[in-house]
Amino acid sequence: MYARVTVILIILATAAMWAATIRPADGFAVGIGRYRVEVLAVNVLATYLALLLCYVVLGRRSWKIRAARAVLSLSAILVALLLVELPAALGLVDYREVLYPRLASLEGPDQVQRDPELVFRHPGHGRFEHEVTVQPDDPPAPKDAPAGRQRKVVYRYDRNGFRNPHDLRQADVILIGDSFVEGFAVAEERTCSAQLARLLDVEVANLGHDDYGPPQELIVLRKFGLPLRPRVVVWFFFEGNDLLDLADFEIALGGWRRWLTRGEGFAARCFCLNALERVDLFLEAFRWRDCGLRRKRSARLLPEIRDDDVTMQFGEHYGFGAAELSPYELGLLPKAQEVLAEAKAVCDRSDVRLLVVCVPTKFRVYRDLCMAPEDSQPEGWHVSDLPDRLARWCRAAGIEYVDLTAALQSAARQGPLVYFVDDGHWSPEGHRVVAEAIAEQIRQSGWLESGGQRE
Structure with a gap:
């Protein structure tokens, strides 16, 4: 009787532990996705120990024999883990290479290398694949393709870690920016850089890098852009997060030694922590699913725009929401202007034309083209005046400026999707629109007409 009561108490305590550590149902995650990966690991370990304890209490043999078997079972697991971790401790194995999928957005050793100036960048001549959800306009997928269907996007990088199909010695036009320019989830031949090269019939260098902000982009211009002897530099400024970047x-550079060594120690190579990272990727499948919060951050395209009931998703994970600039962001704006002013000075000294391009958020482009539910968050969102502020400053600084909002909105009104429905980046059609807008600006300015191609 005593043993059974003890087991019941152990089971109740274990259940209480799982119940107490689950995150509130906030709409961001469902099921097992509501557990943080480290909490899940502790809970699984505690549950295993609880099962061993139940075995010791309820077993038919002597409790000493049962306890010895329980200790032996636990010891066997610990010894196995030690044997698995030993090669990593000796630097012979890096389990990231085994457990990390080869995605350009992750921090495996083949995806990101540390850099004392840029903090991080893609390794030279890297090649990765990224699985993304099939979009309504993706050929040859039918419009009624099942939700969650995946397609692969291949990323190839040049010797400097930028998304160019081959190493470049010279380029008449270079594109500077973040993941928009790099071409997140877009095939290489459909990026704005590739399409711009075809439109202008010149070499165009894609120097975009995901997660880069203005200071890193200035370094890219100096270190990798100007050696290509360009005639035109196109600098893309994303209103969604470039100020925060x-x-x-500054924070990352302030602790750059920690950043540089973060991926070199045993903790980065070990099996246990990398296994937890892999489990966390699995848990992502249970987060940001079709739930109430997702519905509140979505809006259906107007029927006169599309008749196939396409819903655009907004918010942090789907393309940034909208709000007035915060005092913190306003305080960062002068720093962004300093970076652009320095870029202008660098270009002027090399007799290079600078074109600053404002990249709008998906919500700014689609806010008047969607029907939002009455209780939705987009219904009360307001866009900031950052593009106007940037335009006024560029005019005063003598910098050519293009806001892509009008071009993208005009194309979106015709029906094709210029942004992904479930992400905030341009679709292949969006890249086409951007390439045409940039090509038109360069042609009108005549920047490529005089002087011929540089040797």
């Missing part, structure tokens, strides 16, 4: 870079 300024602060992130």
Whole structure:
């Protein structure tokens, strides 16, 4: 009787532990996705120990024999883990290479290398694959393709870690920016850089890098852009997070030694922590699913725009929401202007034309083209005046400026999707629109007409 009561108490305590450590149902995650990966690991370990304890209490043999078997079972697991971790401790094995999928957005050793100036960048001549959800306009997928269907996007990088099909010695036009320019989830031949090269019939260098902000982009211009002897530099400024990236870079650069060594120690190579990272990727499948919060951050395209009931998703994970600039962001704006002013000075000294391009958020482009539910968050969102502020400053600084909002909105009104439905980046059609807008600006300015191609 005593043993059974003890087992019941152990089971109740274990259940209470699982119940107490689950995150509130906030709409961001469902099921097992509501557990943080480290909490899940502790809970699984505690549950295993609880099962061993139940075995010791309820077994038919002597409790000493049962306890010895329980200790032996636990010891066998610990010895196995030690044997698995030993090669990593000796630097012979890096389990990231085994457990990390080869995605350009992750921090496996083949995806990101540390850099004392840029903090991080893609390794030279890297090649990765990224699985993304099939979109309504993706050929040859039918419009009624099942939800969650995946397609692969291949990323190839040049010797400097930028998304160019081959190493470049010279380029008449270079594109500077973040993941928009790099071409997140877009095939290489459909990126704005590739399409711009075909439109202008010149070599165009894609120097975009995901998660870069203005300070890193200035370094890219000096270190990798100007050696290509360009005639035109196109600098893309994303209104969604480029201001915040300024602060992130300063924080990271302030502790750059920690950043540089973060991926070199045993903790980065070991099996246990990398296995937890892999489990966390699995848990992502149970987060940001079709739930109430997702519905509140979505809006259906107007029937006169599309008749196939396409819903655009907004918010942090789907393309940034909208709000007035915060005092913190306003405080960062002068720093962004300093970076652009320095870029202008660098270009002027090399007799290179600078074109600053404002990249709008998906919500800014689609806010008047969607029907949002009455209780939705987009219904009360307001866009900021950052593009106007940037335009006024560029005019005063003598910098050519293009806001892509009008071009993208005009194309979106015709029906094709210029942004992904479940992400905030341009679709292949969006890249086409951007390439045409940039090509038109360069042609009108005549920047490539005089002087011929540089030797």
